[in-house]
Amino acid sequence: MIKTLYLRVVLTFSAVVVTSVLLAFPIAMFLYTDVITTEVETGLLKVGNQLVKMSKEFEPKDLESFLEESTNLTDSYALTLFDSxxxxxxxxxxxxxxxxxxxEEVKMVLEGQTLKKMNLDYGKFQDPAKVNVGLHLQVxxxxxxxxxxxxxSEETRNQIRTSLVTVLIIVLLIGSFLILIASRYIVSPIKKLTLATNRLAxxxxxxxxxxxxxxxxxxxxEGFNHMAGELKQLEQMRQDFVSNVSHEIQSPLTSIxxxxxxLRQPDIQxxxxxxxxxxxERESERLSRLSENLLKLASLESEHHPFLxxxxxxxxxxxxxxxxxxPQWSDKQLELDLDLPKVKITADADQLNQVWMNLLGNAIKFTPPHGKIRIKLEVQTDRVHVLIQDNGIGIRKEDQDRIFDRFYKADQSRQRENGGNGLGLSxxxxxxxxxxxxxxxRSExxxxxxxxxxxxTVAYPPKQHN
Structure with missing residues (x-):
């Protein structure tokens, strides 16, 4: 069994090269048979016409000796002479x-016709008797x-076959060598990915x-690097979460x-x-709110939270x-400006109520006495915009991207004083x-x-994942 990708790639590429070479030769011969046939035919006609021409000019008394001598001059063609x-x-x-x-072919040539018999079989070097041209000769x-x-000759045929086999072997060797190099180029990054995956695991x-x-x-x-970065960030978030939860729990527990x-002191006033x-009591309530918010956030993120x-x-x-x-905004003598046209929506009322409680509660907390809070509704065809604006202390630019993170507090001292735990906006x-x-x-x-x-205006229940 092949267990390494490198060996699998090498063998696959080698099989492709061998198959390609074996298929390429007959296909090439098939495509170039007409060209070869034409060249052979032209050469044979040229030789035959020259012999016919010389026979007419010299009119040899012994035609057979003349033809025998002409074949002795070259070893590239053979002749057969038929009398009447x-x-x-x-x-x-x-x-x-x-x-x-x-x-019947002899009869046709004796009657003055020229016969061409070119039945080459896709590169097979046949018996020359099967490939010939016939010309009429009068002496x-x-x-x-x-x-x-x-x-x-058999020697020529063997040389041609040997040459072809040699070329195929050379092509195979060069191709295999190049495949070894190419396979390393392909497999090398996969090995790096494997090592990196083991380290990640x-x-x-x-x-x-x-x-x-x-x-x-x-x-x-690139996808692996992105995944590793996301996992690293997730791990950091997990560590921060554990640290933040521990810190948020430890502080009220220390106070309690x-x-x-x-209280155990006998002389306490x-x-x-x-x-x-x-x-x-206040710290206990703070712990209770923290526990409740953690459970609620976990339920929302699990995508199995009830949606009614x-x-x-x-x-x-x-x-x-x-x-x-x-009571809170009256105590701080805040001015509330409401611009709320009538609008109906289909949504989970309890969940949205918690959103407004959180946002308005924060606006009241961070708006100084005698400040102003404005709540406005803007209605569109299929959407509605809710704007909650205050003229309080504002949020720094660098904090605006993180205020929705769990346990993040833009103003640590104010959050501590107001009993916040950094989960409301999340x-x-x-x-x-x-x-x-x-x-x-939006804030300054x-x-x-x-x-x-x-x-x-109409919110559908989220899809539940099994």
Whole structure:
């Protein structure tokens, strides 16, 4: 069994070369048979016409001696002479061998016709008696039929066969050598890919295959490098996720543990005891929200999260969210500007409600007292745009591309004070994506932030993967 690609490629290419050579020769001979036949015919006619011409000019008394001498001058052709009675005489033939000429063919030539018999069989060097031309010859008032045929000795035939075999062997050897080189060129990047794949399987994501080719193997290497980069990024995200979760859990646990120990002190004041219990309660709620958000985000990303579309008034839903946050924005004396024309959409109301809660909650948190928040609906034929804008602290340009990442906090101190865990925007974006919508942010530090959410008026349930 062939176990290496290199050997498989070499054997395949070698088989292709051998097959091509074996097929090429008969095909070439088939294509060039007419050319060879024409050349042989021209040569035989030339020899025959010269003999006829010389016989007329010199009118030899002994025609047979004349023809015998002419064949002795060259070893390239043989002659057969038929008299008027059809009796043959061979010249230049071994063992007085006669050509294969039918009586009716002899009769045709004796009557003055020229006969051409060129039945070459695709490069086979046949008996010359089967390939000939016949010419009418008249000497001393007698009629003759002169047939001229090419003369191939057995030695000549063997030399031709040997030459052809030699050429085929040389072609095969050169082709095989070139195949060995070409196969290395083909297999080398695959070996690199195999080594890189083994390293990747062992957990080493810092792999890169250097292949400068632009063919299919080059595209494969490029795809592998892209995959390795994505896996490296995924591994980094996993490590960051574990680190962030550990950090988010450790901080409230530390507070709970510390204040729990403080509560055990016998001389603690009643006022301090209540304050410590409030802190423990707040940190416990923070842990609960973190756990709930993690479970919700995992459910959304698993694509098996329940999706329950209903038709409802989006403008009314937004008003209810504003009313829910009334204590917070009233406490900061914020101005809310609502531009909410009536619009119905078909979507998962509970999921979208969480999006508005998150975005409006963030706007209230990061808008200074006496600030302004604007909520606007823009309705199109099959889409609706929800704009939530504040004039708060804004978001830096370098942070805008990352605010939707899990646990990312553009302002660590403010997020800590407000109990944020950096998962709200990640959940909001995932919900919008489930609804086949889009969320984008536009912001300038110190000038406020605008979130633009685009939703289809009818959202279909996402496809479930088995």
């Amino acid at each position: 009675d059809g009796n043959p005489t061979a010249f230049g033939m071994q063992n007085n061998h006669f050509m294969h000429v039918k009586p 001393d008032g007698k009629q003759y039929a002169l047939f001229v045929a090419p003369k191939f 062992r957990g080493n994501f810092n792999v890169y295959v250097k292949v400068k080719r632009k063919d299919e193997i080059g595209l494969l290497a 543990r510390g204040f729990s120990k403080a 009643e006022e301090d005891r209540h304050r410590y219990l409030e802190i423990i 579309p209903t038709t409802f008034d989006l403008d009314e839903q937004l008003r209810r969210v504003v009313v829910f946050y009334e 959940i909001a974006r995932k919900i919008i994506e489930v609804h086949k919508g889009m969320i984008e942010v 530090p110190g000038e406020g932030t605008l979130f633009v959410i685009t939703l289809p």
